[in-house]
Amino acid sequence: MKLAYWMYAGPAHIGTLRVASSFKNVHAIMHAPLGDDYFNVMRSMLERERNFTPVTASIVDRHVLARGSQEKVVDNITRKDAEEHPDLIVLTPTCTSSILQEDLQNFVERASLEAKADVLLADVNHYRVNELQAADRTLDQIVRYYIEKARKKGELPTAKTEKPSVNIIGVSTLGFHNQHDCTELKRLMADLGIEVNAVIPEGASVHELKNLPRAWFNLVPYRELGLLTANYLEQEFGIPYVNITPMGVVETARCLRKIQQIINAQGANVDYEEYINNQTLYVSQAAWFSRSIDCQNLTGKKAVVFGDNTHAAAITKILAREMGIHVVWAGTYCKYDADWFREQVSEYCDEVIITDDHGAIGDAIARVEPSAIFGTQMERHVGKRLDIPCGVIAAPIHIQNFPIGYKPFMGYEGTNQIADLVYNSFTLGMEDHLLEIFGGHDTKEVITKGISADTDLAWTREAQAELNKIPGFVRGKVKRNTEKFARDRNFTEITVEVMYAAKESVGA
């Protein structure tokens, strides 16, 4: 057992349901106790979805516990088939019902006999994988199913599209800014003269899946969702894929260059350099922001980054490489894919933290006292407590991550949005600090976090008075550095002289 107050990624069935309900005209049946259908609430409330969520629970109640589901699951599948005429019905248990070890595959087969729709059991271990892994797995499963089905029927297309084309894989409901990212990626592809052959799963019909092999390449913008599918399509059809997340000016350019290389290898003859150059220097404002005085003032400021692999890695690179901000540590909660993250960010930060324990992250933030945090909603709240501004860059999703206005993280407009996020995070923090310095209305006693109260060092009253003249937001640092300096030299008393000697010595 684990004492848990909070989790960064949801349980497996949430991932399965996100993929299933992203498709058009696919219905999911949850084999689950009452109340486990809160996915419907999340989708309806967080995403302000206008339509009913196509997920129905087949309730595990005391009867089911006592005597098994018997006809209940099959009845629910066939009923939905009749009511909604979905193309596909996906059956999934939850953590709870998966323990019952009922033969769900058998239910699916029985239901298939009667239902017009295809019926699939989502093949996921609910205790070993989380939401993200399950989503990846379910998407792969559905794609394979329809490719195999088409192959059997001889309906698989053999030719590529005439013009260069792409499948965008991994855009899904309840994904962090996914819808705006998708719009931006489509615009980007249009700029490059690349046709969008398919976007999956969001808004796609399962009938389209057989056409996936027509694309020249696959684009997997998110590390967490789509790689299994892209790998399958590569193995099966030799479709190359690009999994460089186009987030930030540099990585967007790298993504486009990779696309260029891949499609030129297939007979196209494109040169995106001028496009990249023009976007970078004159259309996107992000490169100019990096060079501008506003960003110069951020040089060397300390930040920490935490999130899923995709966003934490991308933001770390942007902060360190494009803005000259000092990333003290970068972390991910995607423990299952930690090696990739380490490899991506190691050269851009002092330390890498891999954990899904929010308490450990809170402590790590308090320890380094960054000027800004880029993290999830949880880190935003840690920041509120510590009086450190936080820009939210990753799921777990929250209604604020479904803005109505256009706010992509990807592509060139994404670079603008990220520049705003970074700038505002630092400057709103600075504004509070300035108000404090100038005796503004927000003056607060700053928590001298992490400074041990029972220090062995005596501060003279003068030194204490001098310390109190220092603005609160650097006072803790000055105090710690001075004490370290004094301790190293075996001083037992800190006078004003010691204080300034410490400053000269360590730049405290």
Next chain:
Amino acid sequence: MKLAYWMYAGPAHIGTLRVASSFKNVHAIMHAPLGDDYFNVMRSMLERERNFTPVTASIVDRHVLARGSQEKVVDNITRKDAEEHPDLIVLTPTCTSSILQEDLQNFVERASLEAKADVLLADVNHYRVNELQAADRTLDQIVRYYIEKARKKGELPTAKTEKPSVNIIGVSTLGFHNQHDCTELKRLMADLGIEVNAVIPEGASVHELKNLPRAWFNLVPYRELGLLTANYLEQEFGIPYVNITPMGVVETARCLRKIQQIINAQGANVDYEEYINNQTLYVSQAAWFSRSIDCQNLTGKKAVVFGDNTHAAAITKILAREMGIHVVWAGTYCKYDADWFREQVSEYCDEVIITDDHGAIGDAIARVEPSAIFGTQMERHVGKRLDIPCGVIAAPIHIQNFPIGYKPFMGYEGTNQIADLVYNSFTLGMEDHLLEIFGGHDTKEVITKGISADTDLAWTREAQAELNKIPGFVRGKVKRNTEKFARDRNFTEITVEVMYAAKESVGA
């Protein structure tokens, strides 16, 4: 004399310079003491402008004071003419130098003899008008000048453009979200099949001004800048204008219908109803937001609005009419145009406040304790002090109002951005309240502002304890309503019973 800590609109010369430096290849010469050229800093820093601001000060120093400018102004004009080859040089004094009563018109005439550029003296009374009025006036002056010039040369075009076309008048540098508004308006016009004949002054060449009469109509999106010009063009050439600000779903539709009427009257045959309907219901998310549960929860919440005429009026209408929010008062600092504001908002709010005294506005906010404020940066700070969230909706401009990401206030994407702004303002406030209720880390003693400390009423200890159970953010209201109830009935002591009787009576 006036004791002043803050002003909502700048001095006149700022308006003149905003218009002059918005044009392409126009240079301004300020006849002013050292340091009065801070406009250059504002433009360079706030708007992160990449180019040097085309404004040069001709310094009023002790010599000038003693002996007059003599050749100095003329020399500076002719020098800039030679160095920069501008199309037009605009000369302006500032408040200070305008008192010198030098014959600047004479300087202009003398400089004109030598300079290749046209030279104009901005005709503005620096003590009677503010930035906004001066900008309006200067734009009008420049347009008249070039129209007259073309007329004299017989270069005025006589025909309209073939397709319906528009001049967008009033987009300028250092305007509140002007650049993004302009992009959105251009997209809107493109959607409607209307050609953009000209956008002035931002990015326009003065040579284009003679072509203004070719447009079928003028669009003046901002009340503050462009009306004089539009009136002139109407009188001179009979060009109709639309001055309905397309902000919010309802007003955008009204603006489009007016455009439809105007261009159909000139022989077009367009019907925008389907476009409006489609944008309203399915493309823009704002109408859906209004109907959604999130917005339902805002029903009847109290807000106050303050800003320039354009934005304060538009936001008041959106809050009251489109979102069901109770606007307790709406105000403007555009005192010179108060009648228009009153007429626009009276039916949408309880009270109208016309003042440019930020202290009075601060007091008015404290008095009504709204759940959210929509105002300028000043009101944002008042909100911080009172712990009330504030969405910034109007100038005075601030670097945060030059976001890098796309954030228009106008058109259909503008409706989305405004919905986000409104929602986030209320919910971030609510988040703080929830944290307070649930004993979260942000628990603060709430200032019981406006509650007189020396009340004549005694609260029993039980009643006081009961009062303290009420969440801080409504405690003030409950206390006031209870005391009012008690006073009305001549109670001298407030017991728990009186408290709940008051609640039953007045819904406290």
Next chain:
Amino acid sequence: MTLAQPEALNFECETGNYHTFCPISCVAWLYQKIEDSFFLVIGTKTCGYFLQNAMGVMIFAEPRYAMAELEEGDISAQLNDYEELKRLCEQIKRDRNPSVIVWIGTCTTEIIKMDLEGLAPKLESEIGIPIVVARANGLDYAFTQGEDTVLAAMAARCPNEAPVAETEKNERNAIQKLLHFGKKKEELAQEESEYVNHPPLVLFGSLPDPVVTQLTLELKKQGIKVSGWLPAKRYTELPVLEEGYYVVGVNPFLSRTATTLMRRRKCKLIGAPFPIGPDGTRAWVEKICSVFGITPKGLDEREAQIWANLEDYVQLIRGKSAFFMGDNLLEISLARFLIRCGMTVPEIGIPYMDKRYQAAELAMLEKTCQEMGVALPKIVEKPDNYNQVQRIYELKPDLVITGMAHANPLEARGINTKWSVEFTFAQIHGFTNARDILELVTRPLRRNNNLKDLGWDKLVKEEAKI
């Protein structure tokens, strides 16, 4: 207890395919209500993710509840349940030192047959903190039943008899303390004289503190003294329950607690309508008075005055129709009040109907319909949401009271909705709060009055097929 069944009401039972929250959500309000408690939800990631999404911001407030998250080793019984729970409870003791730890046993603990009831006494004596076990989970019918389960478990822990002298007992009780706050002994004595002599009365149901005060004061007006509430503000202040004490519930979803109080604690249950709406509150007070042989004073005037104060809101709903999809078991009481306000209610969906415990409320519903001259609602137990939506399309009610999953889709189709869950969290009980119920009920109507001229009714392109 009234046993007469209101036969005229039409009860149906559907498939049970309805959406509601999981009963474990009761921790959200119970941990706040019982200030020295800690709630440990023993379940899976699925339970934990629900709590963090449903409770939203609360998690950040360092709540006094947590998950004991079952991992693969727990499910496969490779780990020892006792040792695992001991480790966690010791940590909770170290970090928070609560007066009680409430174990919420989720479905999973039932499936893997974790013997929580067996483990708790042993661990309780080992770590020295009371452990209350409540099986509040999705094998129940409505999320409010979570509270019922917890209160039923706590009823067993109420002291058997007054442990100390009477005056001290008074002190023990938080509500009494509040009412006596700062008063001198003589005043207390004088105050006692305001009460009629009657057998002790304990109220059950978790209500926010101000509402507790209001209902206590309401009964005091009739000379009735409330000896205690289950739950109290602190676990250490649970009310004394002696055999023969009278008990009365304030919420319709507390049938298990009522049964426990009657069967295990030998208390006498007063079966009354619930104190929701002025009509219900008046009936509730009247019923309690009648049991104690008291003639109510000024109740007519009080009710009339409250109704007068509601008139502006009532005008907005009079003649309109409301449809309850069914969620929290408050449906009958709310429908009865809304009918009294002049609404019609074609259908009351309700996840679970204890006709015994709700008998007085059902009778009052029937009476109200007759008096108001409207048709009796169809009461649909274990409703089927899909079928209900079809009926809503046909009936076109002016307002649908529904769970969170259906509100936005119905609004997008031009149907006014109100979240049922809000009635659980808002203060709705007693005379004082009647207005708050109507504030909630009328909000969508007021909002959509604002919007009605804008023509933004149908916000989905084609009617979805559901």
Next chain:
Amino acid sequence: MTLAQPEALNFECETGNYHTFCPISCVAWLYQKIEDSFFLVIGTKTCGYFLQNAMGVMIFAEPRYAMAELEEGDISAQLNDYEELKRLCEQIKRDRNPSVIVWIGTCTTEIIKMDLEGLAPKLESEIGIPIVVARANGLDYAFTQGEDTVLAAMAARCPNEAPVAETEKNERNAIQKLLHFGKKKEELAQEESEYVNHPPLVLFGSLPDPVVTQLTLELKKQGIKVSGWLPAKRYTELPVLEEGYYVVGVNPFLSRTATTLMRRRKCKLIGAPFPIGPDGTRAWVEKICSVFGITPKGLDEREAQIWANLEDYVQLIRGKSAFFMGDNLLEISLARFLIRCGMTVPEIGIPYMDKRYQAAELAMLEKTCQEMGVALPKIVEKPDNYNQVQRIYELKPDLVITGMAHANPLEARGINTKWSVEFTFAQIHGFTNARDILELVTRPLRRNNNLKDLGWDKLVKEEAKI
């Protein structure tokens, strides 16, 4: 005072078409420094809008400064200046009750010939608050001269002689108080013995409190006691200035204050380089020691140690070139330090050059160039920014130190810039803060090192014609 002119330096004078802030901006730091003051800027909307834009957030902090905004009636002399100012000052007295009101007379007051110097004494005696008049405005050359004007005016208000016994005088002085805080009399006596016997020394220039402490301690190390600072933390604690007291400035823009102290207060000015950079600080201490006949102790080691601590930053700039466009009159001192760090400085623009007051600094600059073996900078008084930009295009310096109006456009053309104004607001004086200067200077270089591989140098499409 050294009067030798460093003839070898090349001085030019241009058109004076340069950008700088208005000298009224000095209120931004002076109102903070002098905690019991109120600054009233008598001017137009143009002045007020500058203050609110330049000071940004500060306005929200309820500052102790405000505008007396001249309206049309004031300009046209329809209103009585005395009555108007009286009304405003009475309001300030009522609202804030400062120890002093400083009237900042802007250009406009000069143009309309408002007799501030004549009005102030009368009003001062009428309202009972000292009023100091300072004509700090755009008729000067650099924004830092605002401070010079205010300090020169305040110098006239310093007490003539110690008003009380010596021990009490010590108490009067804030810095002494700080250094003595909590110490017993005996300790104080012992501490006095740490000082050499020398004539009283007063330092002038507004520095942040920690820097005041640092420089005071630096001199204490040499046995030199600082009797006071102009300005002090409170107006009521202005230092005593008797004839014959020594004074030394900490900033190069204080020539008017220096002159006032010499001519009107008969003080002796110690002409030294300014304590900016380890080299300047050392020279400053040395010069003061030499005047008092003290042989400095451990200064070599101290300077060497500071340089050692700077080495990581110095490496970033050694061999690189810096171009000063000219803004705050700190240019000579900063250039001298940067040359000592190994940089070359082709041009030092400077709005105004008092060769007398800056003589020691100029001499040190020359000496530094010789010792470092680099060419002497061209010093351009009253520079012309347009011409400078052309020269920058030709010279391609590694760093341009410039005002806020030119930074972004230069950056957009691939030229590294640092705001000159930051050196005014940062703590740059003394040994301790040398690193902070280099932190500022190297920031654009460090940043652009980060960006250099990205190829984002030219961010304007066509080179603008300026």
